Amino acid sequence: MNVEQVLFYLFAVGAIAGCSGVVLSRNPINSAVSLVAAFFFLAGNYVLLHANFMAIVQILVYAGAIMVLFLFVLMLLNQRDEELGPRTFSIAPLLGIFAAAVVSVTIGAGFMSYRNATANFPGEVPLSFGTAEQIGRSLMTTHLLPFELVSLLLLVGIVSAVVVAKRRL
Amino acid sequence: MFSPIDFAILLLKIGVITLGFALPIGGLLTLYGDRKLSALIQNRVGPNRAKVFGIQSSLLSLPQFVADGIKMLFKEDAMPDNADRFWHFIAPALALLPAITLWAVIPFGDLYCTGTVQVKDYMDVCVGGEQKNYFSIANLDAGLLYVFAISSISVYGAALAGWSTNSKFALIGGLRSTAQMISYEVTMGLSLAGTMLIYGTLNLNEMAQQQGALLGGWLPAWGIVYQPVAFFLFFIAMMAETKRAPFDVPEGESEIVAGYFTEFSALKFGAIQLSEYVGTIFVGALVATIFFGGWQVPFLYGDGFHFGSGGVDIAVPYEGVVALRLVAFIAKTLFFVLLQFMLRWTLPRFRYDQIMNLGWKILLPISIANLVITAIIVLAF
Numbered sequence: 001m002n003v004e005q006v007l008f009y010l011f012a013v014g015a016i017a018g019c020s021g022v023v024l025s026r027n028p029i030n031s032a033v034s035l036v037a038a039f040f041f042l043a044g045n046y047v048l049l050h051a052n053f054m055a056i057v058q059i060l061v062y063a064g065a066i067m068v069l070f071l072f073v074l075m076l077l078n079q080r081d082e083e084l085g086p087r088t089f090s091i092a093p094l095l096g097i098f099a100a101a102v103v104s105v106t107i108g109a110g111f112m113s114y115r116n117a118t119a120n121f122p123g124e125v126p127l128s129f130g131t132a133e134q135i136g137r138s139l140m141t142t143h144l145l146p147f148e149l150v151s152l153l154l155l156v157g158i159v160s161a162v163v164v165a166k167r168r169l
Numbered sequence: 170m171f172s173p174i175d176f177a178i179l180l181l182k183i184g185v186i187t188l189g190f191a192l193p194i195g196g197l198l199t200l201y202g203d204r205k206l207s208a209l210i211q212n213r214v215g216p217n218r219a220k221v222f223g224i225q226s227s228l229l230s231l232p233q234f235v236a237d238g239i240k241m242l243f244k245e246d247a248m249p250d251n252a253d254r255f256w257h258f259i260a261p262a263l264a265l266l267p268a269i270t271l272w273a274v275i276p277f278g279d280l281y282c283t284g285t286v287q288v289k290d291y292m293d294v295c296v297g298g299e300q301k302n303y304f305s306i307a308n309l310d311a312g313l314l315y316v317f318a319i320s321s322i323s324v325y326g327a328a329l330a331g332w333s334t335n336s337k338f339a340l341i342g343g344l345r346s347t348a349q350m351i352s353y354e355v356t357m358g359l360s361l362a363g364t365m366l367i368y369g370t371l372n373l374n375e376m377a378q379q380q381g382a383l384l385g386g387w388l389p390a391w392g393i394v395y396q397p398v399a400f401f402l403f404f405i406a407m408m409a410e411t412k413r414a415p416f417d418v419p420e421g422e423s424e425i426v427a428g429y430f431t432e433f434s435a436l437k438f439g440a441i442q443l444s445e446y447v448g449t450i451f452v453g454a455l456v457a458t459i460f461f462g463g464w465q466v467p468f469l470y471g472d473g474f475h476f477g478s479g480g481v482d483i484a485v486p487y488e489g490v491v492a493l494r495l496v497a498f499i500a501k502t503l504f505f506v507l508l509q510f511m512l513r514w515t516l517p518r519f520r521y522d523q524i525m526n527l528g529w530k531i532l533l534p535i536s537i538a539n540l541v542i543t544a545i546i547v548l549a550f
Contacts, residue, residue, distance in 0.1 A: 029256070029332060036325070056314045064321025065351070071325070072347045075332050075340065132311045132371055 014041035256333035264326025278304030286471030293471035331429035342428025346419030377463025392460035453505035
């Protein structure tokens with residue numbers, strides 16, 4: 001195994017552990033921080049795929065902005081262990097594990113067949129791949145329409161947030 | 170891809186920049202800035218009781234520094250009964266880690282040229298050699314975004330420190346710090362968007378390189394010349410990010426004891442304090458890099474000083490140029506640290522609602538206006 005493979009397995013195991021932490025931990029704060037850790041490991045994998053810009057934006061937006069707001073709300077609620085109710089057993093988690101296993105096996109099988117079907121990979125990526133400049137260029141040329149539509153979606157989100165908040169002001 | 174020598178150089182760079190520059194200067198500032206400099210500014214004497222072998226001596230209050238350090242090391246590490254043990258243990262590290270990680274992209278000097286340096290259009294051009302990255306840990310393409318990403322992570326330390334101790338004061342401090350930091354991050358990002366447009370790059374070293382140009386043949390083209398409004402917005406926003414006076418409501422000792430680190434003692438307290446000071450120096454370094462030319466010394470290029478449009482006026486060997494630039498960068502950084510201290514010990518603490526109003530209703534609209542006007546100007550010329 002070369003360094004990249006070692007790092008990949010490190011990040012992959014970390015990401016899976018983080019995601020498991022989100023589902024398995026009882027305390028909502030622990031869940032939120034596990035998700036942040038999972039984002040970091042995913043960002044590490046992005047870096048291995050030469051997508052440095054994506055990795056940084058992932059941390060900036062998800063870990064740095066969205067999860068901070070989650071944490072803020074969770075801290076405001078500040079639920080203690082006893083407020084979460086008694087520990088009960090239900091069939092739902094087991095069904096969830098089963099469903100997750102089915103989905104991941106299906107997707108994995110799909111990727112494996114794709115990998116076997118395509119004999120030649122794209123090969124070495126150019127050095128400019130995944131830089132801010134390259135992504136900006138492709139967003140502003142090839143993918144201009146989806147990009148503008150997403151910005152419209154964000155605008156709708158902002159306006160609706162103001163409308164919802166205004167009702168209570 | 171990495172030779173052992175490269176790896177050794179990388180480790181050396183990390184060691185020198187974090188352990189040799191950021192942390193010691195941060196530690197010294199904790200002691201000197203907070204104790205003696207504040208006293209000087211506020212016309213007090215400051216702590217002067219620490220003695221060496223019973224001899225009362227001022228010695229620049231150095232014994233006091235040693236006493237502070239020893240006290241911090243040997244204090245009992247107290248933890249409240251109902252604290253979340255895990256997060257109480259981790260939170261100070263989460264506060265200190267981003268503060269140190271941020272230093273990875275700060276260029277202390279230009280890329281080192283192994284060949285001969287020629288000066289063309291106020292830029293050093295390296296001929297017949299490689300450019301070695303000796304003066305920053307990582308010469309990242311998206312360096313500025315990296316700074317934003319890591320500084321947005323630093324919220325977690327304070328927030329979790331406040332939450333984990335199961336104390337109402339600490340929780341309020343943690344909430345205040347979270348609210349304050351996410352409010353000022355918006356201004357921080359938007360104020361720098363204008364400078365990104367001007368420089369056309371996110372790489373901090375390339376930004377510093379571009380600031381070597383001369384406007385009209387005499388005025389150094391530093392960022393503050395192009396973006397004076399952004400400088401003030403960014404400086405204020407970054408000061409708020411460090412959570413020190415006058416933006417220290419998360420700490421607010423007159424209202425909530427010590428805010429989010431009320432229940433931390435010994436070196437955990439030390440780590441949180443140190444993270445704020447390392448943050449303070451980082452603000453200095455970043456402001457120097459983006460708005461004040463970084464490692465550039467005015468009129469100094471790879472082969473010496475150029476005062477006119479003609480050739481070299483005072484020849485300086487390349488090693489000398491590198492050394493001068495390093496000194497210039499550190500001097501600029503320390504100047505902005507000093508400026509922050511002077512602001513900090515002059516202004517009283519803002520009220521919480523004043524901080525929120527300043528962030529959302531004053532700084533944010535100005536930074537958006539600055540961005541739009543900059544964009545129009547860049548597009549027009």
